[in-house]
Amino acid sequence: MGYYYMPGDYRIIHHPIIDFRRGRRIRFYYNDRVVEAYEGESILAALYAIGYRVFSYSPDGRRPRGAFCMIGKCSSCLSIVDGVPNTRICITPVREGARVYSQKGIPEIPHKLRVEPVETKTIKTDVLVIGGGPAGLQAALTLADEGFDVVLVDDHPRLGGQLVKQTHRFFGARRFYGGVRGFRIAEKLSKNVLERDNIHVYTQALAYGFFKEGVVGVAVRGGKPLNLIVKPKAVIGSTGACERTILFENNDLPGVMGAGGAQTLMNEYGVRPGDRAFIVGSGNVGLIVAYQLLQAGVRVLGMAEILPHIGGWFVHAAKIRRLGVKIYTKHTVTRAIGRDRVEKAVISMIDEKYQPIPGSEKVFDIDLLLLAVGLQPNYSLFSQAGTVMKYVPEIGGLVPIRTYYMETSVKNLYIAGDASGIEEATTAFIEGEIAALTIALKLGDDRSGVEKRRDQLVDYLWREYRMSPVVERARRGKLKVTVSEEDMEKIRRGELDGF
Amino acid sequence: MDPRKIIVCRCENVSLADILEAIDKGYRDLESLKRYLRIGMGPCQGRYCLVLTARILARKTGKSFEEIYMPRNRPPIVPVEARYFLKQPVVEG
Structure with missing residues (x-):
């Protein structure tokens, strides 16, 4: 036990629009290591801020999973919090002294001597x-x-x-x-x-x-x-x-995130979701998030749009184009590459049947691949x-x-x-x-x-x-x-x- | 693209390859795929995967998407700890 420092600090200090007033400093434990956080942060946001990217594993224990929806809807951050397995740490606030453990696959049923009814x-x-x-x-x-x-x-x-x-x-x-x-x-x-x-x-x-x-x-x-x-x-x-998701190779790799998830990290908790991003989808959400990433100090290496034209409103598209972000129309993502976190994204041009054209691949060195491919009602x-x-x-x-x-x-x-x-x-x-x-x-x-x-x-x-x-x-x-x-x-x- | 590395259902770790195989084996509607692969039965309750699965099914079987995609939910619609429904304490041992 003791302090454990992760490389980097992803908390945003200066932001052109939001003044992040952080709460009281508190400490909790993650896999028995002391983590410092600020009251009001979610457990996941606090861990992300110091560099953690893997928050759980697939049920067979083989595929690492990272932050994805950030609003308590998906299953990629399920952890054990104070003895309770399957807790969504993206919507669980940090608490002084809380004991959080990462979960590999399906957890064991907690063995307690006595379970009190709620x-x-x-x-x-x-x-x-x-x-x-x-x-x-x-x-x-x-x-x-x-x-x-x-x-x-x-x-x-x-x-x-x-x-x-x-x-x-x-x-x-x-x-x-x-x-x-x-x-x-x-x-x-x-x-x-x-x-x-x-x-x-x-x-x-x-x-x-x-x-x-x-x-x-x-x-x-x-x-x-x-x-x-x-x-x-x-x-x-x-x-x-x-948010919706789409099918491509390694679409569950940590760093592949819903665009809204990245928004939650950077705009709600003041945590920079990465350093170099690529965005899939050029609807309003994709365009707005591209702009917000730039405001949060993240480089946006490009955007892919499967249709021949940009999906979102002209005002939003013009803004990010002025800032030099290239939008690749008639392109889609075909692969994410990386071991424990995304390191590269591969995009391809598509044909009339929306199928990737071999030989048209472009590769981007990134640590964040955002999916802005639409929302679906709950x-x-x-x-x-x-x-x-x-x-x-x-x-x-x-x-x-x-x-x-x-x-x-x-x-x-x-x-x-x-x-x-x-x-x-x-x-x-x-x-x-x-x-x-x-x-x-x-x-x-x-x-x-x-x-x-x-x-x-x-x-x-x-x-x-x-x-x-x-x-x-x-x-x-x-x-x-x-x-x-x-x-x-x-x-x-x-x-x-x-x- | 390797269909074994394309994940359709994160919760139950079901890949595109798993689904294509199951359809070939004869599981040709959403309900039987759910029962066979547990797709959509994890903590997110099908929120992300069922629409993707329905699209794969529609393409493979030639049925219309609307015909395939009609998910049913049963309570509890979100995971809730069992202690919320206990009447009296449970003592182990």
Whole structure:
């Protein structure tokens, strides 16, 4: 035991936009070695900051795995924390004296003399909001303003969803935070939510099931563990999205990471994800992340785009091109090379059938290969609840059918934000508010012209915001899964063809 | 590209080669592939791999993607420690 210094320090000290105010210094143990960290960091971020890149191994113990999603969705960082195996250390905060061990493959069942049950607590509320990102925060605040009691649960240690890692100023109407940087919006909305007496917030809380009569089970892990049984009159599922991945050789090598994962490291925790990066995918996420990597002091050696044209908005592409980042269109990644971490990326030109052309390979010396190949909605809550769903490529994958008021085919289960189909944060705010106002109306509140406000918002969303040519594809996708209340009634009775 | 080194399901360490072989053996839909390879049954519950697997299946079998890809989830939809569901303490020995 004793101090063990890893080569390099990846904590960002100077950043053009974010002032990283770190918490109190604390110490914990990783594989019996003392690690210094700052309060507020996740275990993985603290380890990454001092140079660790391998956080687990495949179940056969052969393939090393590194940080990948960074938001508690994948399985690449499962570790043993204070005796509990399979803990996702990317979303587990550091704690003084914690004992963390890396896990090789499937862990043994912990042998303890006595396992105490977690307390089960049943609570009633007007509305349960699952997911505290843009849609969930806006929904909770809208409902609280109307005087309703709200329970808000989120699996992350802090609220804000993916807004916390957005450093750029948002587009869109000022009423929906246009012109404000994403992480500032998160700060503002989270503060407002935490100040309300009628919003009860549970973080590090995982909704594990939707049961009869809309009862939802939530495993609360932050603070005192609690099995929370929530009995709400309505539920809003604003469960967000996760990144897609693609198939190429050694696509699981440490250093191959979701672009959003790199954003979490550098913009939420102030940890530089690498020194030399290559990005796959030139949609908005890829372009924005390229720019943010440069801000964080990471060299971007290039980007590959499988299509003949850049996927994202012109404004974002122009910015990174000015900074000298080359975008290889009609190219894709075919191989990552490295032993315990990625050292090289191989890209190839593709033919008309999207197949790599032999002999067209280009090799880049890198330590970070970011995948920005799209997002897919987190559908599991809705598929488990039994909502009628449809696969819609324009908005990222499998999503529930919903009314214009965001109600799914399971009565009183609403949806909002990226979970309802991938779009911009502005739409998440709007959908969250539409769902909230509809519930307010249903629970018998029309003191302040709720219906009129709601209908104006639906009108703004469909006749104004989504009419912009830049969101045409998303609009087309959402139209495929949005139905009238009459049609939804038919779908519930199984009387509408095609559903 | 070596299909044995292309990982489709990280949780259960299932490669593209494993899936292609299983399809050839006759596991030609998502549910039977899940049961045979445990694909999608790990801690991420199919979040990343099922859509990729469905695409491979569609290409190999000629079925439509929409027909293949309809994942079902059962509670708990996220891994939860068993102690959350205990009624009384468990004493070993």
